[in-house]
Amino acid sequence: MNVKTLCLGVLSLGDASGYEIRKMFEEGRFAYFYQASYGSIYPALAELLKSGDVTCTVQAQDGRPDKKIYAISPMGLEAFRAALKKNPEMDRVRSETLFMMFFADQMEDDHLADVFDAYAELHRTIVDKIKSLDNEGVSRGRRFVRGYGLAFSEGVLKYMDGNREALLSAPKGEGWRDMEALRECLDKQREEDQ
Incomplete structure (x- = not known):
């Protein structure tokens, strides 16, 4: 899914600044299953604004640059819903920890144990966080994603x-x-590629 579609999805939940959108992918509800970088969100928002899929209002802030608040337009909501009708691409797992585990023989034993234990602790924290969430009034999609994450x-x-x-x-x-x-x-792969 491209970053423009991700931004439209976030904005379908409510108006937000580029910073707030980025935070949702870094620390918020989407951080556990999707990444969107600072360098990709702002160009995507500019394209969405140009195409009319979002609108933007500017809020003045004392002593700081003006804050741009984006809102999804009816055309943007239609584009987002059309994107959801497509079949998703195959998920790709990106894990620095698993990459390191693959090369466990190259690591010092103490460091390997530290990496292993930190990864386990991360997942214990995720389990505790998900279990602490209140499912009352939560949409079926969010309940499903929470259950999947758990x-x-x-x-x-x-x-x-x-x-x-x-x-x-x-x-x-x-x-x-x-x-x-x-x-x-x-x-063998190198030989075949030549």
Whole structure:
């Protein structure tokens, strides 16, 4: 889904500044399942304004730059609903932690344990946060996403709890066969690409 559609979705919930939209993807309700960067939100809002999908009002602020508040237009709401009719692309998981775990044999044992424990603690925090939310009057879509997030993080914790010792106590170098197979696969791919 492109950033313009993400912005329209946020604005369908209510008027917001670019800063407020960015915060929703960094720390707010969308932070757990989608990312939109500062550098992509503002150009998207400019394009949406130019196309008439959003409107903008300017609020003067004492001692600070004027604040632009964006609102979705009827045309923008129609465009957003049309985007929701499309089939979604396949989800892609991006995890720096999983990337590091892949190379666990290259890490110091203490650091590996710290990274592992911090990741587990993050998911415990997510579980606690979701469980603390009140579902009274919440839309079915939001309830579903909350439930999915809860099931995902609980599943991660269950897997991590069941595999902590296997990862942290395995002797280093045990994965050399995997690395050798990966190198062979990469070499073969390079040959095919030439």
